[in-house]
Amino acid sequence: MPHQDPLDAALLDRAFMALADPVRRNIVARLSHGDATVNELAEPFAITKQAVSKHIQVLEQAGLVTRSRDAQRRPVHLDAAALERLTAWIDQYRLQAEGRYRRLDALLESQASERIPKSAPTPRSGEQ
Amino acid sequence: MPHQDPLDAALLDRAFMALADPVRRNIVARLSHGDATVNELAEPFAITKQAVSKHIQVLEQAGLVTRSRDAQRRPVHLDAAALERLTAWIDQYRLQAEGRYRRLDALLESQASERIPKSAPTPRSGEQ
DNA sequence: CTTGTAATCAACTAGTTGGTTGATCAACTA
DNA sequence: TAGTTGATCAACCAACTAGTTGATTACAAG
Numbered sequence: 001m002p003h004q005d006p007l008d009a010a011l012l013d014r015a016f017m018a019l020a021d022p023v024r025r026n027i028v029a030r031l032s033h034g035d036a037t038v039n040e041l042a043e044p045f046a047i048t049k050q051a052v053s054k055h056i057q058v059l060e061q062a063g064l065v066t067r068s069r070d071a072q073r074r075p076v077h078l079d080a081a082a083l084e085r086l087t088a089w090i091d092q093y094r095l096q097a098e099g100r101y102r103r104l105d106a107l108l109e110s111q112a113s114e115r116i117p118k119s120a121p122t123p124r125s126g127e128q
Numbered sequence: 129m130p131h132q133d134p135l136d137a138a139l140l141d142r143a144f145m146a147l148a149d150p151v152r153r154n155i156v157a158r159l160s161h162g163d164a165t166v167n168e169l170a171e172p173f174a175i176t177k178q179a180v181s182k183h184i185q186v187l188e189q190a191g192l193v194t195r196s197r198d199a200q201r202r203p204v205h206l207d208a209a210a211l212e213r214l215t216a217w218i219d220q221y222r223l224q225a226e227g228r229y230r231r232l233d234a235l236l237e238s239q240a241s242e243r244i245p246k247s248a249p250t251p252r253s254g255e256q
Numbered sequence: 257c258t259t260g261t262a263a264t265c266a267a268c269t270a271g272t273t274g275g276t277t278g279a280t281c282a283a284c285t286a
Numbered sequence: 287t288a289g290t291t292g293a294t295c296a297a298c299c300a301a302c303t304a305g306t307t308g309a310t311t312a313c314a315a316g
Contacts, residue, residue, distance in 0.1 A: 009153075012150075015148075016147040019218075020142075020143075021141070022140075025137075028221055032224040033224055078225045080222050080226040083218050083219075087215040087218050087222070090211050090215050093157055094208050094212055096160040097211070100162065
């Protein structure tokens, strides 16, 4: 089953978009070794806390982070399962493409040595 | 060594941004089982081939696809290695976060059963 | 109640993007 | 030569985005 729910399409949009920003990737990196608050995340960057808050909203709506409540503090938590879903999506097509490449490679090799492949390993890569 | 070249930052920007669009993800999906031309890729979508050409340029500048030359045709080819680089980036932080979670989980479990952990498995997850 | 801190909301500016149409280029065909 | 197909370039528009500043909510402490 190569496809998942189409409901995930919008979520994938937001997830990849969220990671397409160096500031947000830095936030992810920082969260990977511990929860943090908006202020803690804002310090290393030359942008205001409001901007960081927006970045976190983007990550949250992408399902990449969650937030809890601890008095005034709202620590941000990285959701490893969400990251795993992204790699799963990519790998689904990466492995497909790699498989094709290896089959073609094997075909060319067997042809170069003038040995006939057993049963035509679906070499439909040419666009005629 | 958790980090790679900072040269990759702009490329990561473009790669994630490229995948943050459903049309481009569909193009990737289609390319995963075979090279294709602009016109072939444009057919299933309700957009012009000019738009598809732009999408492919985005994917190309992100290093996700390459193009060759075959008479007038310029078949687009999906680069599996580029996809692998993306999953490597994500996994780098996913595994870090998962490791933290599992250490905390193991700590709580050992405490619940009132058994003392052998040597305090670095439970620095609380933000006090 | 008042002060202080953490975080968000609201409005605005400046810049970017996705898509369109129309023209152009490159290679094949007659 | 003209005509066709595949693909790109150029200009433009509507929509969206990141960042700013200023006001506002929520909570804790004096």
